[in-house]
Every structure is written in C-alpha cells, then in structure tokens.
Amino acid sequence: MRNKYVAEVLWFCLPLLMTIVFLKFDISEESTVDINVHDSYFVIKNIDILYTGAIFLGFIIMLIRVIISGFKNNLRNVNFLIYASAFILLWAWFISLNDMLNTQASWTVHPPLSRMPNKIEYKPFFIDSSYLYFILGTIVLLTIFTGYKTGLNITKKPK
Numbered sequence: 001m002r003n004k005y006v007a008e009v010l011w012f013c014l015p016l017l018m019t020i021v022f023l024k025f026d027i028s029e030e031s032t033v034d035i036n037v038h039d040s041y042f043v044i045k046n047i048d049i050l051y052t053g054a055i056f057l058g059f060i061i062m063l064i065r066v067i068i069s070g071f072k073n074n075l076r077n078v079n080f081l082i083y084a085s086a087f088i089l090l091w092a093w094f095i096s097l098n099d100m101l102n103t104q105a106s107w108t109v110h111p112p113l114s115r116m117p118n119k120i121e122y123k124p125f126f127i128d129s130s131y132l133y134f135i136l137g138t139i140v141l142l143t144i145f146t147g148y149k150t151g152l153n154i155t156k157k158p159k
Contacts, residue, residue: 015058
C-alpha cells in the first residue's frame with residue numbers, strides 16, 4: 001500500500017526533474033536563457049522556464065496516465081487535478097499575453113500621402129483568441145469531469 005503513494009509522488013515530481021535536466025541543472029535565480037530573433041533580444045529566467053515546462057509536461061503526462069487508467073485511480077486523478085489547475089492558470093495567462101500582443105494600434109502617416117491605400121489590413125500577431133478560449137473551456141470541462149469521476153470513485157462502496 002505504501003509503495004503506491006511513493007510511486008505517485010515520484011510521478012508527480014517527474015516533470016519537474018525532466019525540466020531541470022533540460023535546463024542542464026542551472027536553475028539559480030541569476031541564470032537566464034537568451035533568445036535573439038532578428039533585432040529583438042529576449043532574456044528569460046530559467047526558473048520561469050522551469051515552472052512553465054514542469055506544468056506543461058506534468059499536465060500531458062498526467063492526462064495520458066489518467067486516460068489509460070480510465071479515471072479509476074484516485075491518486076492519479078488528484079495528481080492530474082493539481083497539474084490541470086496549474087495548467088488552466090498558465091493557459092489563462094497565455095490568453096492574456098496573446099490579447100495584449102494582438103492589440104490593434106491606430107497610427108497616422110504625416111504628412112498625408114496622396115497615394116496611400118485607404119484601408120490598412122490588420123493581421124493578428126499570435127492566434128485568434130476564440131481558439132484559445134475553446135481550448136481553455138475544454139481543459140476546464142476535462143478537469144470537472146475528472147473531479148466528478150474521482151468523487152464517484154470515493155463514494156463507491158467496496159463489495
């Protein structure tokens with residue numbers, strides 16, 4: 001009985017360990033990842049990548065494990081619910097970031113040129129928000145369903 005708990009704790013920690021290995025064990029506060037794209041230079045702390053990567057990997061791994069077990073193992077379900085809740089918060093942050101980057105700014109050309117086209121075409125920078133909200137809703141429904149199945153498993157009387 002005790003080995004079951006140890007195994008689930010190890011599965012819970014696996015995504016965190018995988019992202020630490022991916023970052024080559026450099027997770028100090030000062031360590032960063034530098035990304036240079038054309039004329040833009042992005043600096044991201046390794047700890048932010050660690051959290052994001054662990055949540056994403058944990059969600060995917062636990063989702064696969066819960067589906068394979070058919071929502072019958074309560075410990076797996078609880079691990080999935082923890083990672084799914086964190087993933088919902090991460091996805092909501094991604095939606096807000098996407099909306100912030102997709103703002104349509106207005107601008108005026110000075111001096112007004114006579115040969116300028118009348119219509120300026122707007123192309124979204126990232127992804128249309130409706131797709132992101134649909135994915136978020138799907139994840140929320142899956143999380144609610146997992147919680148429901150866990151509740152059924154707990155209230156089910158053993159024969």
